[in-house]
Amino acid sequence: MPIPLPSLDDHDFDDLVGEARALLPVLLPEWTDHNPGDPGIVLVELLAWLTEMQLYQVDQLPQSHTLNFLRLLGGPQWSPPDTGGLDAAVRQSVAALHERHRAATADDYEYLVRTTWPEQPQAAGLPRVRRVRCVAGRNLAGTDPAAAAPAHVSVVVLPEPGGTADTHPLPTEALTTALREFLDPRRILTIRHHVVGPEYVDLVVSADLALYEDAVPTDALADARNRLREFYDPFAGGDTRDGWSFGQSVYLSEVYAVLEQSPLVDYIENVRLTRTGTDDGTDADGIALDAHQLVRLTRVDLVGYDSYGRTHPSTWELPA
Structure with a gap:
């Protein structure tokens, strides 16, 4: 559910006219005719109407402010979509906020390899990753894969078979290297990650x-x-x-x-x-x-x- 926008000033026409009439006996006691036909009351109502319109404008968010905020969320390279206007730009930015750009959990590593990696330019020409499993706390590329390895994460990938005879494939060195470089800027700073085959x-x-x-x-x-x-x-x-x-x-x-x-x-x-x-x-x-x-x-x-x-x-x- 979206957060409702606050109202910066909730005074309306009736509030402004009523407040002005209440001040008349204090500020100008000799002004005794407070009926709508009095020229002074007409002027008060006119000013109240103008003030109400200005208060309405205060609560409105200009399109330029919204675009600047979206640019702040998306970074300096962000640009609004070519079609759809402001609504499309807002939907695009909100959807981007739900995307995972960093790997903090084992599920994040699997999601990035399964969903984000295929769209990267580095993935072109390399075998497609069919399945992935992240094993936390293990260095499966080390000399003792069974030993516990705190602050290590191993990403196990199963690539597309190279042919009908390749029923149990293993990833190529080019694929594991590219995936390791892809995950490196997305990992937590203190984590060491490894990409291996099953x-x-x-x-x-x-x-x-x-x-x-x-x-x-x-x-x-x-x-x-x-x-x-x-x-x-x-x-x-x-x-x-x-x-x-x-x-x-x-x-x-x-x-x-x-x-x-x-x-x-x-x-x-x-x-x-x-x-x-x-x-x-x-x-x-x-x-x-x-x-x-x-x-x-x-x-x-x-x-x-x-x-x-x-x-x-x-x-x-x-x-x-």
């Missing part, structure tokens, strides 16, 4: 699938495999299909839920999650991820069992 956690999923009688084993296994790949996709995965979230842990229950959606699979058994590079990557019901990590499905080992008890093994690996 760390991918390689995941292997294995499961036994009991197939329906009329299911073609190759089709059933391909459908199950594609569902898992889509679910863990960094751009179109997750429950909301807008990309696997940064730091979102992987659970056995989710694998069961994804595979059970296949119309060719009766039930699922022996689901196992393994983090590549470890002897046993299963942590209770799943694998925990850090705030800057994304899951990368590198291998799927499935065994289908048809109604005759025959096994149909299938293995898929992410191309190197």
Whole structure:
């Protein structure tokens, strides 16, 4: 709700005439005719009318004053829009006040990279940033990313894939350098910021699938495999299909839920999650991820069992 403008003087015609008549017995006692037909009263009313018009002008804000105030808000380079007049200039300035120009919180960093960065001239010719995550209190570009780093902020960016085979891209050095320079004048003075790519956690999923009688084993296994790949996709995965979230842990229950959606699979058994590079990557019901990590499905080992008890093994690996 806008703040109401104050009234610098709220006297009107009746107040001025009444005050003048009240002073007549004190200042000029011999003036006894105070009726509207008296020439002196006519003159008092005329002056009251002129005064009321002047008071009205006092409460008005000239257009030049408004433009000067808007120029003060927008800086010396500000200029009013070519069309729309004063109302358009006011709307433009008020909208600019709601824009974030500085990064004080993690959400501010993400907003600037997601919304303001694409409009910058430096962004031309560089890969588009599809997703961004800000991790406060960490130096992910340092030698020990897991250590706490007060006054450090790491901005994790996921760029547009370079091609169909580039399913889990990393930002180029040119992109991270440009983003770091873009954020530098917008950060708080005491904050050190870093721009890095996500760390991918390689995941292997294995499961036994009991197939329906009329299911073609190759089709059933391909459908199950594609569902898992889509679910863990960094751009179109997750429950909301807008990309696997940064730091979102992987659970056995989710694998069961994804595979059970296949119309060719009766039930699922022996689901196992393994983090590549470890002897046993299963942590209770799943694998925990850090705030800057994304899951990368590198291998799927499935065994289908048809109604005759025959096994149909299938293995898929992410191309190197």
